[in-house]
């Protein structure tokens with residue numbers, strides 16, 4: 153019953169049951185560029201435990217850099233919610249034509265239609281990124297609708313084998329939920345690898361072929377995790393699959409530099425999205441079913457910034473999207489093969 157892992161760890165950090173007062177990315181209507189917030193604001197009275205004396209201010213959810221992606225076409229996988237949704241909005245606001253992809257058809261379509269209703273150019277492709285046909289279609293759509301492909305954010309990912317759209321039912325799903333190796337099922341292992349590794353491979357294969365054919369370079373950003381840079385308790389398939397994302401990112405950076413195609417990854421710790429909410433619910437259900445175990449989930453439970461913040465908040469979607477969009481932009485023109493720790497300092501100690 154050693155089922156204590158990063159999910160427990162980050163669910164705690166993200167406030168599952170802890171009430172950290174952080175909401176998911178706010179609804180995103182179009183507006184003028186908001187000013188960036190102050191870096192930090194003092195808190196009075198001080199934390200009685202001596203931690204979190206300041207509030208580490210999150211940037212505004214709807215901040216953007218006008219015109220940075222004008223005329224460019226960008227694929228965003230996993231666009232229905234969470235960081236993919238936030239990235240699709242921000243890329244569109246910065247001038248990109250955005251092709252969104254998700255296996256949550258209704259939510260994905262709704263997101264892309266909302267962005268289009270705000271005056272931006274979007275298309276939606278429904279499907280599983282671990283299905284080659286989906287990856288072929290998303291690139292074909294970019295070419296048909298917008299004349300080519302300039303950049304791609306391979307963001308779709310899963311933490312366990314339960315389909316992203318399914319409500320939590322631990323008794324029915326327990327064989328698909330994170331588990332230490334001696335208890336893990338092949339179904340859990342295969343499902344996590346299918347999306348996180350095969351999905352990224354197939355996405356890149358089609359994106360790279362198109363970019364090479366065009367001969368005008370490009371930028372690809374894979375979404376990894378701290379789980380791609382370090383071990384985490386209790387979720388071996390997620391950790392191993394995200395290490396594979398680190399590997400394929402580095403390999404592609406080497407292979408495609410001659411085509412001026414840059415390939416990087418971002419690797420975040422707990423970020424306020426539906427994934428983390430689901431993880432918290434699964435951990436709670438697992439605890440209720442199995443009781444506290446001897447796992448190592450409590451060995452490290454938070455990033456530096458979440459620890460230091462007054463509310464011990466996780467990263468916001470906007471904070472992550474800001475780094476993603478920067479790495480896809482020409483501002484990151486000298487970066488390739490980088491596996492950036494967008495993790496509030498988690499991997500620094």
Ligand SMILES: NC(=O)c1ccc[n+]([C@@H]2O[C@H](COP(=O)([O-])OP(=O)(O)OC[C@H]3O[C@@H](n4cnc5c(N)ncnc54)[C@H](O)[C@@H]3O)[C@@H](O)[C@H]2O)c1
Nearest residue numbers: 230232234235255280281308309316377422423425426427
């Ligand atoms: N939220 C975190 O704390 C956190 C931490 C580290 C890494 N990540 C990574 O960030 C990425 C985005 O996660 P999120 O937190 O926004 O999660 P999320 O579950 O809120 O959103 C992920 C989106 O990807 C879609 N998706 C998943 N598998 C798919 C597939 N096979 N085909 C098509 N669509 C698929 C889902 O339907 C969903 O819309 C993932 O790769 C995740 O592993 C998240």
